[in-house]
Amino acid sequence: CARTSRRTLREVPVSENQLIDELRQRFSAQELVRLEPCIRAQREPSDPLQRPGFLYLPFLESTSCHRVPDSQWVRDLQRSFDTIHAECKRVVAAEGFRPYSGPGDDPCFWDGRWDAYYLLHTKRVSPRAAIDCPTTVRCLQAVPRLDEYAFFSRLAPAARIRPHCGPWNCRVTFHLGIEVPPGSWLRVGSETRRWRSGGLLAFDDSYEHEVRNDGDSTRIVLVFTTWHPDLADAEIEALRLIDALSPIPGREEHTTEVLERGHA
Secondary structure (H helix, E strand, C coil): CCCCCCCCHHHCCCCHHHHHHHHHHHCCCCCCCCHHHHHHCCCCCCCCCECCCCECCCCCCCCCEECCCCCHHHHHHHHCHHHHHHHHHHHHHCCCCEECCCCCCCCCCEECCEEEEEEEECCEECHHHHHHCHHHHHHHHCCCCEEEEEEEEEECCCCEEEEECCCECCEEEEEEEEECCCCEEEEECCEEECCCCCCEEEECCCECEEEEECCCCCEEEEEEEEECCCCCHHHHHHHHHHHHCCCCCCHHHHHHHHHHHCCC
């Protein structure tokens, strides 16, 4: 579970035509053939539980819960689980977690105690995390098409992250179970999933999702995101540019805080 977005394409600092002109200066017509129509005429998803607030790309395969790929990076991550777990426990012992927060005046969408320890943000490694969690960082850097951030997410007993939707459907969010008490669960769209220690879940956070910890101990998962597998490399770079031209207020300050201190 990660941050929401308070942007829409109609609220960005540049006009639709300016945005497309900027893209055309850097990418070929063929590279933009699928993206440009989505910017010019935004469509709505057919599933009412999928509500991306920023941009919807209808040409991507749409499913609330993705299959975890049978890939080498997945096997390496799971083989390293004992070390990742130990690194996380050291962060807990050193009181490295801090209350989760979003950039600027991002609204609070949770109840109870939700803490985070950031390892990467905007593809940059937190210097503190490089020392505290070298194996975790190394495994994350080996993930193909890793997107913006990765962090340990800690949810206290009786805490909940209320139903919300991510900004666009171009990412896949992964959760690696670290410490998973009975009674903790994740709902994505109409599907309810439960973590297991060392196991991965993959989902599209543009679908409405929520998290609850109804157990009697703390739930910890490693959260990271990748770009959707249906996207071409040039489309990913174009989406990065769209994101850069559509800044969330306070994001740079938030990123600096995360990288310097390892938490938000």
